[in-house]
Amino acid sequence: MTRAKYRCRHRLAAGWFGWVCALLATVAVGAPLHGIALHGQPKYGPNFEHFDYVNPSAPKGGEARFAAIGSFDTFNPFNIKGQPAAGIGQLFETLLIGSADEPFSEYGLIAESVEIPEDRSSVTFNLRPQAKFHDGTSITADDVLFSFEILKTKGTPLYRFYYANVAKVEKLGERQVKFTFAPGENRELPLIVGQMPVLSEKYWRDRDFAATTLEVPVGSGPYRIERFEPGRFIVYQRDENYWGKDLAVNRGMHNIDRLRYDYYRDVTVALEAFKAGSYDLRVENVAKQWATGYDFPALAKGLVKKETFSNQMPSGMQGFVYNLRRPLFQNPKVREALAYAFDFEWSNRNLFHDQYKRTRSYFDNSELAARGLPSPEELAVLEPLRKELPPEVFSAVYEPPTANDDAQLRANFQKALQLLQEAGWTFRDRKLVNAKTGEPFRFELLIAEPTWERIALPFARNLERLGIEMSVRSVDSAQYENRERSFDFDMIVNVWGQSLSPGNEQREFWSSAAAGQPGSRNIAGLKSPAVDALVDQVIAAPDRTSLVTRVRALDRALQWNFLVIPHWHLPYARIAFWDKFGYPSVTPLQGVQLDAWWIDPAKAAALAGGGQTDNRP
Template identity: 40%
Template sequence: MYGSPALPPDFVSLPYANPDAPTGGRVVFGNTGGFDSLNPFVQKGTTPWQMRFWSYESLMGRSWDEPFTLYGLLAESVRTAPDRSWVEFTLRDGARFSDGSEVTVEDVIWSYETLGTEGHLRYRGLWPKIAAIEPTGPRSLRISFNTPDRELALIAGMRPILKKKQWEGRRFSASGLDDIPIGSGPYVVEDFEAGRHVTFRRNPNYWGRDLPFRRGTNNLDEMRIEFYGDATVLFEAFKAGELTAIREFNAERWARQYDFPAVQRGDVVKTEIPHGRPSGMTGFVMNTRRAPFGDWRVREALLLAFNFEFINDTMTGGAQPRIASYFSNSELGMRPGPAEGRVRDLLAPFADTLPPGALAGYALPRGDGTARNRVNLRRAAALLDEAGWRVTDGIRRNEHGTPLTFTVLLRQGESDYQTVIELFARALERLGIEVTTEKVDNAQYAGRVAAHDFDVTGFRRDLSLSPGNEQRLYWGAEGATQPGSRNLMGMVSPAADAMIDTMLRTDDPETFRAAVRALDRVLMAGRYVIPIWQYDVGRIAHVRQLHHPDRLPIYGDRTDYMPDVWWWSED
């Protein structure tokens, strides 16, 4: 996006991969919930989330040690106009799908159009911005854009490529368990039982095994995913030796519950992977499409009532710091205090539409560390009174007598979230607010969230050092009314849309950074999410036979870092 790639043209492998890693081994991972589809590219159904990382490839691939940089994968070369108005790719001679057939220009063009019109919403944002896509040679094609957006050339290199002939005479968007898309990735589905397990086998004829980009990756022969009803059962399965590795997101559990006999014997190893990426946002999102969450005062009152310091001490022993903003822990995060310099200049035209604190400065409320949290509760009560929600007979009601109640929608197995809400509910009860929780299975949860059918629900946005078009999916005004959009809070902010536009159009790194910091301010001052603790380090418990390189990427433990560059060795 800016400057030159860090790796030279003759690089041997990605810097965080071991080019001499041995191959072999069988591993078993665990997921909670289930699955009813094996097509991860359509809106219909729930798939194992790992599938699109293990079995499919794009024209270019990402290095997790560099933001905004891609390297050739299915494409051997890439050219783009100085203004990024078009990009041209040349396919590698020898690129093959898992069935041995050649990856062609026709497959690429079909994949872009099909995913852009029938695919999952995450893939549809690019297609309307393509003015033309056409072959320029036997193995090359050009994509021209109709929108001034410097990131489009990179996004165009990251769409999964599927086999066109597989879908002739068939409807792609209606596929499910019986229609596994053919990809070019290193792993193929060998066996599955709906909702119970799925096994991936490394393709011995994988076309790209000798590419420098692939050297030292995809080292495991077999990867199986077992599905469990909740995280507690999954953890017990790991302790019993039924699983090979598990990620732990709670520092308190990591310190206290990972001392079982296999750990004491050294058969299970506790590995911590630090990272330098933004914190992202984890917590509880409020649906502003529904009353009373459309009023920022109510949202601020709930933030005040959420006694983070006490809850964090109870849940993690106070070991995990709170998320301070969407891009905190990085140079892209908003700075404390009033907006200054370029950030202020970018936001100033929208001063009349900005939420309170966006320009003057906003910080999350801090409790006093006690269970009662009296000062913040008094402030919350005053805001609720001001918003028209007053206490009558111990119940907070509006002018029509309607009580202030809401439901938190949770996915089955989210035991941590359930405990947090129970602690939160005690504080809200003292304000005259009743909170209930509703637990549903994976399929119901996906459908409810896609329809924006919730009051409050758990929320996670894993943000990167290279934010771009995905920000429009997360926060753009169009998604506020679009079913299936990832704008769960339903925010409509001209300032946020303008900051995203600036991020995508500028060729100046300083302006880009200022636009992200300004967006961060708009999101935080909007008070859409009640943040909880951040995942400042990756924690993986695994059998001693699993190993990873000493050199760690700047992004740390991303979703495909383990197992991508790990290997199995008895020695």
Template identity: 45%
Template sequence: MVFTWRFCRQATAGLLLAGLVSTTGAALAPVQAEEPEWQHASALNGTPKYGPDVEHFDYVNPAAPKGGSVRLASSGGFDTFNFLPPKGSRAPGIDLIYESLMEASLDEETISAAYGVLADGLRYPEDYSWVEYRLNPDAKWHDGKPVTAEDVIWSFEKSIELDPQRKFYFQNVVKSEIVGDRTVRFTFDVSGNRELPKIMGQLLILPKHWWEGTDEAGKPRDISSTTLEPPLGSGPYRLKSFSPNRQVVYERVEDYWGKDLPIRVGTNNIDEIRYVSFLDDAVQFEAFKGDQYDFHVERSSSQWAKRYNFPAVKDGRVVKEIFPDRSRGVMQGFFLNLRRDKFQDPLVRRALNYAYDFETTNEIVSANLLKRVNSYFSGTELASSGLPEGKELEILEEVRDLVPPEVFTEEYTNPIGGSPENVRANLREAVKLLRQAGFELKDRKMIDPKTGEQFTIEFLYRDKASERTLLPYSKNLEAIGIKPVLRLVDTSQFINRIRSRDFDTTVLAIGQSLSPGNEQREYWGSESADNASSANYAGIKNPAIDKLIDKVIFAEDRETLVAATHALDRVLLWNHYVVPQFYVDETRTARWNRFGHPEKMPEYSTGFPTIWWYDADKAAATEAIK
């Protein structure tokens, strides 16, 4: 699962042995359930791939050399190292200094397996009504003090106190407590939610003693405020130096307490990680070409196809490499703000999809390297297709009266453009739908007869490169009488307007893990629609979707989870909340040839820079060529 802060939102599974009945004479002792056993790891389905005695994971090189440096790019600048309150712009890479109780592997066949980091074990009952985490006795902060159960509880309480998003996500936790010298328990207000025990393990833990102390000037620290004071962590890196809004440098901790953990062996091999901030993607790419940073993930298909002909690529100093992307699904598109009256009618929303000519844009702008989004879980087995049947149909029958009838009778498909004939037909259909919704086409303007005003859509965006897609879409909208307004703003304005829901439409992407669960409430649930900190950007309030989200969350096995997700996907699609754009099912990378990676790479990540290493010989050759 993907989110704006480091939580994977993946589910977990457990086993509780039933108690035995014993007798003493004629008296019968009450039946008592045995305490659940401690586990070194957890998995949503089946058994975790790696056992408690494994020394390292398959996708690392345990003998990888340590040393060197890497420069990475970020955009938009930063003004705080405190990631907890939703204030300011957090420094890139700040997660490197912190750790969670448990962490997911990168190659798990069982999907959603997590292994101990700050915790060396967890346990929970078969009804998933609570979970306990036992801290690793070796876990230490960078000042040498131990990580304590009190740190865990304090971190959780501050998370839900200061961040409405986290408070919403952890709403099922009704009690957090210390139940042993190094054991914490989280109790839930529901049972049967297999994901809840797991997501508690992905909470980033902060040092209570540091945050409740004073800075060098003797001023008390404030966890609720932004700060540029280098914070204390427990992770494999510490903050070395920084320049606000420009760059931040992290250095590897030589005596890092967790370096011998199975999930850490062969990782964090690079001594120094530097993040450099750039104003926009165009400036950033030119900086990469000029050897101002080392590793670039190319998100523009047009750029990938047309702009990698510079000298460093031709002579081998820059290496292009594609990695399969099997770790996530995605919905990327024009999110329509349902808080605006003009987008309330699904006929209007559907009409806007007919005006979008993906095929022509893909051919002209992106060299046909993109795939059209046709699901909220595009690129995964969780994407719906065909007509509902079997268990999915059974689930949908429970909300039949609350969903569009097409859910049961038609396979969802996007309009197909790509030729003048198709585009004209699609635009005629768009006009037809808008008229059905009550609008009128007068003097080549789409008019709302109630107000006499032309239908206007403001497109909010922060990267000028977006205009490659926006301009042809705008031209089609103008052809059916809609007035497009392109509004380019800086990153701060963009974030503020999205948070305040002050937009008509903007391009957003919601990433999905292979194990959807509680975060679906955050994305599409009615309760999150009016929460300014939520990821329910469209403002969806739909009782059928709420019920289907619960079906996903409380699925008892993988088969039911997939069926429920298909049902949710289908209902989201047929409500036309988003004009779907495009996706790629691979990660396109380019790097200055100074690094090595394991021969067997993980299935679900590039792992850069975590499992890579600095190769001094390659670096020397690169410099010699230069």
């Protein structure tokens, strides 16, 4: 099950009047706090017993089996090499942990409390005396300092961008660490540092952190690796002696004794294995499968459930992503033109059973999405950058092309050809070629799952009508990830997930510095001083109102740079599962939390009697 605390995305101020007032009175002098929020005060008070979206009385025990696709070759998820094992995040803990029913708040995990001055120029973490690694050694300030340095110097680019504004780290005591930040407004930094996984210096100091490894690492989380076979399966066992099991943030969580991940070649094989009872739960990402792929006896008998779980999270952006590092895609008119050849309405009707909504914003399904023309508040943010932004940012509302019938599709092709001609392309012998060089318009779409072929091939046929040749190349997951990390592609499918409180992660998504950093999430290779400035303003937002305004301004700049051909989204998760689970009645703001599910003993016994099979090796 995915650990939500590793996301920067993926976070309602409420509580008792008394403790809020006390909190407001002490922030200025840096008194120890049990939790912090990006804006305002955290929902839960100092003596809260558990999050509202868990069942604190959930039974412990049982086994849950999941599917993973491809293979794995490392237990180090913190560098850019190799394929980390599914679920490996269960081994590692962070200083703080977020709640799923707030936009962005965090509470003490390894850190018992935090101290921050009113201007948030630093943060001090006071570590819990009981916090321990799996080898029994205490988690100390030295481990925190070591983790910060090793992640920043040898970890993925994400950490370098996240920690770029940390000016100094100090050990104030055996269990006290202070992070001092560079000048500038960045309210999110205390929370960003709080998300840092703390690694064992004793274990890692004599090992190559930048390498892949299948040596079982020393962690501090609720699960340990029980056994594994490289590329085939991995089993995690809940640690009965886990030091943090009685903390309020963990009550009602991590209920299942054993988590097993079996690896399958592709999603089609994995679905058949699910129907055969080889594993227990799958989050379905393919609309056709959800609509037609579960017509099998176990569902009819009630042994398998299909449920949707709503969320109020920004959809993020999924789409066909242009690599702007390629000369072919450096003209924005070319990028705009190709979008007219993607017929979402046909795909939604014929491939997706009309399940999806078209994505138009990088923050759809939330108040953060830009709507209509810029408001006066947004214009105040955008005007100083007018010369560096596309003029449409100020004068037009971005909408991806639509084609509800053949007439509209033909009109879209005509618009695409007009844009391509303006960009210097022309027809010769039924091929689109560069008017100056005669070079044909040809590129490759790189995919990692055969499922994408049924979506990509109709798009390729439409491009062919424009004289454009798009080849579709499917590679295995390891090769795909390596090519993505090194930006060795023309076009790929990518998803930028977004949180309710965007911040420092936007630098890795869009900044000019990230564009040249292999392994960063600036997949498109965008280099725009205006976008850099807008990202900095988002990070510096002093309150929720200004954050929303600045994110909307950033959204407009991204939309009109035509970085992607937008796809689609759902405001809910689709989950199919064999009926052996219990789960809380409350689904929080950020959606279903699988870490809060449990195995229901009565259901599991009934299911075993009803004929679920186990086809594991």
